[in-house]
Amino acid sequence: MxxxxxxxxxxxxxxxxxxxxxxxxxxxxxxxxxxxxxxxxxxxxxxxxxxxxxxxxxxxxxxxxxxxxxxxxxxxxxxxxxxxxxxxxxxxxxxxxxxxxxxxxxxxxxxxxxxxxxxxxxxxxxxxxxxxxxxxxxxxxxxxxxxxxxxxxxxxxxxxxxxxxxxxxxxxxxxxxxxxxxxxxxxxxxxxxxxxxxxxxxxxxxxxxxxxxxxxxxxxxxNPLSSELIKYAANAFLSVKISFANEIAQICERVGADVREVMPAMGLDPRIGGRFLEAGIGWGGSCFGKDLNALIATARGQGYAPAILEAAREVNARQRHLAAEWLSAQLGSLAGRRVAVWGLAFKPGTDDVRDAPALAIVRDLLRLGAEVVGYDPVAMPALRRAWPDLPIRYASAALAALDGADALVIATEWPEFSTALLAQGVARMAQPVVFDGRNAVNPQAQGLQGAVYRGIGRAAPARPSCQWAPEWAEEATL
Ligand SMILES: NC(=O)c1ccc[n+]([C@@H]2O[C@H](COP(=O)([O-])OP(=O)(O)OC[C@H]3O[C@@H](n4cnc5c(N)ncnc54)[C@H](O)[C@@H]3O)[C@@H](O)[C@H]2O)c1
Missing domain, CATH: 3.40.50.720 (NAD(P)-binding Rossmann-like Domain)
Known part of the structure; x- marks a missing residue:
């Protein structure tokens, strides 16, 4: 045809x-x-x-x-x-x-x-x-x-x-x-x-x-009206799932639970499903925010206040500010501090930087006076094209971004941003302060125990020692 x-x-x-x-x-x-x-x-x-x-x-x-x-x-x-x-x-x-x-x-x-x-x-x-x-x-x-x-x-x-x-x-x-x-x-x-x-x-x-x-x-x-709504409803549901995971992550941090244990176990229920339940700095990209806003506007235009959709949007916006808030608390002030950002694309596997959470974080850091060094395996040309005046420095490699850095933000979970790579890199940092916005690394791994680390929804130790647990239980959780 x-x-x-x-x-x-x-x-x-x-x-x-x-x-x-x-x-x-x-x-x-x-x-x-x-x-x-x-x-x-x-x-x-x-x-x-x-x-x-x-x-x-x-x-x-x-x-x-x-x-x-x-x-x-x-x-x-x-x-x-x-x-x-x-x-x-x-x-x-x-x-x-x-x-x-x-x-x-x-x-x-x-x-x-x-x-x-x-x-x-x-x-x-x-x-x-x-x-x-x-x-x-x-x-x-x-x-x-x-x-x-x-x-x-x-x-x-x-x-x-x-x-x-x-x-x-x-x-x-x-x-x-x-x-x-x-x-x-x-x-x-x-x-x-x-x-x-x-x-x-x-x-x-x-x-x-x-x-x-x-x-x-x-x-x-x-019906074409249903068809047009199916797309919005699908994206809205996925956005709600992620915001739900982030809401639970916030609760996890307050009660000492670990969202990386809670969500996968919850998702084993086939009525729930395990996908799109990763806590982190929230969704981004060209579709979710735009489509959710459009659906909210449609509902409101028809005189209906879509409470779940608006809450999902609000939770997402909050998650984006966690990095700057936490780093400010750790470092006192961000003025003049060098912060490395690993990952600029809105998710791994793409060079798309539209509405990337990384960009929102970079803007927060710049507003607070930090010097930002960014690295992404594929999205740096796209970010340069989209925001040519963004006053950040681009590093030639992930490890090079860490040289002399006072802190690191992991904003996109590219597979190369592994625990092993970070363990190699912390020695190059002025201070090993790590905000892991995607729960990408294991802070208990060798080489990272000295770092000041914050993930999302995992404030508690990953495996609290359990005095009464039988030996097989310990094995089963490894
Ligand atoms: N990107 C996604 O993951 C995705 C997924 C599902 C749906 N969508 C939807 O699909 C649509 C396209 O999204 P995208 O991400 O491919 O956008 P895009 O910005 O990557 O591509 C749009 C293209 O249209 C071209 N264009 C603009 N005006 C034109 C014209 N008059 N004639 C011909 N070409 C023209 C632009 O130059 C650009 O290359 C949007 O409505 C988006 O919401 C996107």
Whole structure:
């Protein structure tokens, strides 16, 4: 099938590459000339494991190409994805400027001889599928002085659930596909497009086998309003889970329990599930905060105060300030102190720094007069690009960041930030004061006992000695 994808960012580029991988012909359209030329040259403009090689296979097989020109991409397109950004506007609601620009381009180039399914993959306020149709009609009308005939286009809501850092695997092997539409022909076309993914009939790329081979992907065809809400509800629930873990972490610290013991045991209940229960400095990234704010705004706009969602947001905001509060208490004042920050991406496996908790911490530290030395294995170029004036120094390696530091904040749990690495590094610090915002290291390990350490929700000793416990109990907990 011929596909056009508008927006070659984290979602659009991965969607396009995966659809090309399973045999479709895909045109990627972006307004950023640098991005388009990088893609055309076979280089991924974002860090996403497995993406670049997939991109190169698509280009070499002539199933994928990138362009700045909507008209060229739309010539043969049967399905068109809108995957542009919907960043938060000043008031918190998603800014639909880019979605509108694409919808208008589609209306301008729409031809009655060539029906198109227009798929909204961006995360948008409830009801946007209607607004997109209105924008398309408006642009078509301006050109043709009449509305497009019925059936020339249909807008389908198809929310995206990929996780950055695992986006290629998530897109090849989705947990579910949600299609919001009342148009039978559009749904049929979407099912045909996704057929190789639904029944996993493609040859898996090297190193990317399905976790559950042979499984058929559940497809839910729903009302478009429900479809748009499913995306917000899913992200809101995940945000609530993390904030819940952080709330329990705060209680753990006060009663002497350890959140790393409480959460996994709690999560063994299949009604609860063990994932997304890690306590830390909170969620970040381009989606959770933005989507939670949008859902809160939607609820409030309808006269409903969403207490759980607002509490989840508040708990998350509090967690971000813990590092600066604790370091100030430990060091007296942060003025003139050198603080190393390990990890700048909002999570491991990505170079995305949008709404990264690390950035909030860096800002707190700078405000309090600290000198900040940052290190991240992949996200430093992205942070430099996004915040060129941020007055921090970038280190060439994790250990180099510690030279002469009065404290360290671990803000992203990249696997390389291990206990062993930190044990090597503390001797390079002026003072071994460590705020481990991701519970990434074991403070009891050799080489770290002398450090002043604070994790999240683990104020108590990890294994309090238990006089009465039988020998087997001690073994079982090791
Ligand atoms: N990033 C994620 O993990 C994720 C996951 C699920 C859903 N989403 C949603 O998907 C959407 C896209 O997110 P993203 O992270 O890929 O954004 P992104 O900022 O990485 O990419 C957006 C791209 O759109 C391009 N663009 C802007 N205006 C354009 C136009 N008129 N025509 C063509 N291209 C244009 C930009 O240059 C950019 O490359 C958002 O609504 C987001 O909420 C994101």
């Amino acid at each position: 011929n596909v056009a994808v508008f927006g070659a960012g984290y979602v659009g580029l991965v969607t396009g590459a995966v659809l090309a991988e399973v045999g479709h012909r895909v045109a990627l359209v972006d307004t950023d000339p640098e991005k388009v030329s990088r893609i055309a040259a076979g280089h991924s403009p974002i860090y996403e494991p497995g993406l670049e090689s997939m991109l190169q296979r698509g280009l070499a097989g002539q199933r994928l190409w990138a362009t700045l020109w909507p008209a060229a991409a739309l010539l043969a397109a049967e399905v068109v994805f809108i995957a542009v950004g919907t960043p938060p506007s000043a008031g918190g609601a998603p800014d639909l400027t880019a979605v509108r620009a694409v919808a208008r381009a589609l209306g301008t180039h729409l031809s009655p001889e060539h029906p198109m399914v227009i798929v909204n993959k961006a995360t948008v306020p409830i009801g946007t599928f209607r607004t997109v149709a209105e924008w398309i009609n408006e642009a078509y009308y301006e050109r043709h002085h009449q509305l497009p005939p019925t059936g020339v286009f249909a807008v389908v809501s198809n929310p995206e659930f990929l996780r950055e850092g695992q986006a290629v695997a998530d897109s090849l092997y989705p947990d579910r596909i949600v299609l919001g539409s009342g148009d039978g022909w559009a749904v049929e076309r979407m099912l045909a497009l996704y057929e190789p993914l639904i029944h996993r009939t493609f040859s898996p790329p090297a190193g990317l086998l399905a976790a559950t081979p042979g499984a058929t992907v559940p497809v839910r065809v729903v």
